[in-house]
Amino acid sequence: MKRALHFGAGNIGRGFIGWLLKQAGFEVTFADVVPDLVSEIAEKRSYRVIELGEHKRVVPVDGVDACLLGTERCVELAASSDWITTAVGVRHLGGVAEVLAEGFRRRMQARLDGDVIVIACENAVRATSELRRQVYARADESLAAFLNERVRFLDAAVDRIAPHREGHAEEVLDCVVESYYEWVVEGSPVPGAPDGITWVADLGPYLERKLYLVNGAHAAAAYLAHLRGIATIGEALADPFIRAHVERFQCEAAGGLAHRHAGFALADLAAYAEKVRVRFANPYVIDHVARVGRDPLRKLAPGERLVGPLMAAAAAGLDTSAIQEAVASALLYSDASDAAAVELQRRLKAEGVEQVVREVCGLEGQLFEGVIDAYRALKNRLRESI
Numbered sequence: 001m002k003r004a005l006h007f008g009a010g011n012i013g014r015g016f017i018g019w020l021l022k023q024a025g026f027e028v029t030f031a032d033v034v035p036d037l038v039s040e041i042a043e044k045r046s047y048r049v050i051e052l053g054e055h056k057r058v059v060p061v062d063g064v065d066a067c068l069l070g071t072e073r074c075v076e077l078a079a080s081s082d083w084i085t086t087a088v089g090v091r092h093l094g095g096v097a098e099v100l101a102e103g104f105r106r107r108m109q110a111r112l113d114g115d116v117i118v119i120a121c122e123n124a125v126r127a128t129s130e131l132r133r134q135v136y137a138r139a140d141e142s143l144a145a146f147l148n149e150r151v152r153f154l155d156a157a158v159d160r161i162a163p164h165r166e167g168h169a170e171e172v173l174d175c176v177v178e179s180y181y182e183w184v185v186e187g188s189p190v191p192g193a194p195d196g197i198t199w200v201a202d203l204g205p206y207l208e209r210k211l212y213l214v215n216g217a218h219a220a221a222a223y224l225a226h227l228r229g230i231a232t233i234g235e236a237l238a239d240p241f242i243r244a245h246v247e248r249f250q251c252e253a254a255g256g257l258a259h260r261h262a263g264f265a266l267a268d269l270a271a272y273a274e275k276v277r278v279r280f281a282n283p284y285v286i287d288h289v290a291r292v293g294r295d296p297l298r299k300l301a302p303g304e305r306l307v308g309p310l311m312a313a314a315a316a317g318l319d320t321s322a323i324q325e326a327v328a329s330a331l332l333y334s335d336a337s338d339a340a341a342v343e344l345q346r347r348l349k350a351e352g353v354e355q356v357v358r359e360v361c362g363l364e365g366q367l368f369e370g371v372i373d374a375y376r377a378l379k380n381r382l383r384e385s386i
């Protein structure tokens with residue numbers, strides 16, 4: 001039986017990637033850094049995926065196992081697995097790379113047969129390439145030669161909303177997900193891969209479509225909702241002002257995408273965007289603004305879900321006012337329990353908005369001016385309560 005090691009036994013790990021790998025007949029082990037989570041999975045050996053759509057579906061996932069990151073067992077599994085996947089959050093890929101470098105060294109020394117597939121399933125642009133870079137940085141010449149020959153690092157885009165568990169989860173390991181999912185991987189199809197994967201020659205357009213029209217629009221909804229004192233995405237989409245803002249954001253972003261990628265027709269992107277809004281408004285899903293808005297410093301970075309579409313729409317010569325407002329509202333996001341949001345507000349206070357927009361978002365010129373104006377206007381409206 002083919003073996004898969006998945007790093008990150010969280011919502012996406014259990015509720016999406018681990019589940020699909022299991023369905024494809026893999027022997028699946030999760031590696032995680034939380035001892036209680038690892039013990040729970042190792043003891044129960046199974047969990048349930050609760051899919052929320054028009055018809056709620058409860059899918060049991062049986063016969064899984066778990067280990068702690070960095071343990072001997074984890075390294076051995078890294079050496080012997082056919083597929084290695086991650087959903088840990090992009091900033092945690094270093095810890096994964098450490099284990100993979102050691103695991104692949106052992107695989108090389110043991111002369112094990114077969115190629116290895118590595119896919120980082122993170123919300124980031126080409127996260128597998130980043131993981132690859134970090135593994136190679138730990139490899140000597142002979143290991144690098146082995147990696148070149150035997151390990152395929154494949155970039156991917158993953159899309160499945162895994163919201164808050166409240167109201168649906170009954171057991172500790174239950175994971176709650178929307179019924180929709182999309183897993184797009186760059187490369188030629190790998191025999192024995194999960195059925196749910198879409199293989200593409202160039203991931204770039206798909207990655208941007210998802211990052212801009214799903215994650216960007218989601219972030220735009222969350223940040224404006226936060227300013228209006230709204231706690232969930234469902235409530236945000238029910239607010240006509242926020243819904244219109246999200247639609248404008250998607251419209252500008254779609255224009256940028258269509259201009260950049262000849263394969264995308266504007267009408268198709270509009271249909272995709274509308275489907276995304278329906279997913280956001282799924283009445284069975286309770287998704288908190290704090291989850292969607294988490295880590296605003298990462299989300300404000302160049303190429304990310306806000307500044308990425310801003311640049312694309314601007315390059316197409318389009319109106320970018322909704323995206324500028326979304327960037328401005330992200331700058332105003334505060335949450336005492338979110339370290340990145342606290343750091344963002346600290347920097348705004350200490351350095352001023354101009355420096356933050358220059359350094360965090362990498363903006364200059366007209367777009368820089370536009371975001372600063374939008375930020376000041378939003379702040380004034382906040383004083384009058386928007």
Ligand SMILES: NC(=O)C1=CN([C@@H]2O[C@H](COP(=O)(O)OP(=O)(O)OC[C@H]3O[C@@H](n4cnc5c(N)ncnc54)[C@H](O)[C@@H]3O)[C@@H](O)[C@H]2O)C=CC1
Nearest residue numbers: 008009010011012032033087088089092095122123161162
């Ligand atoms: N929740 C969602 O709707 C979606 C999330 N994503 C992406 O998937 C990734 C994971 O997100 P979630 O599953 O929502 O987060 P989560 O917080 O539920 O799960 C992440 C898991 O990774 C573990 N972890 C952290 N560092 C680790 C390491 N070095 N090695 C092994 N495990 C480690 C954590 O303990 C946690 O169990 C993120 O990059 C996110 O952007 C992508 C698509 C959908």
Ligand SMILES: O=P(O)(O)OC[C@H]1O[C@](O)(CO)[C@@H](O)[C@@H]1O
Nearest residue numbers: 123159160161214215218292294
């Ligand atoms: O997981 P991140 O990068 O913090 O961003 C949250 C986004 O990711 C998702 O959870 C999945 O794409 C969306 O629901 C949301 O827009």
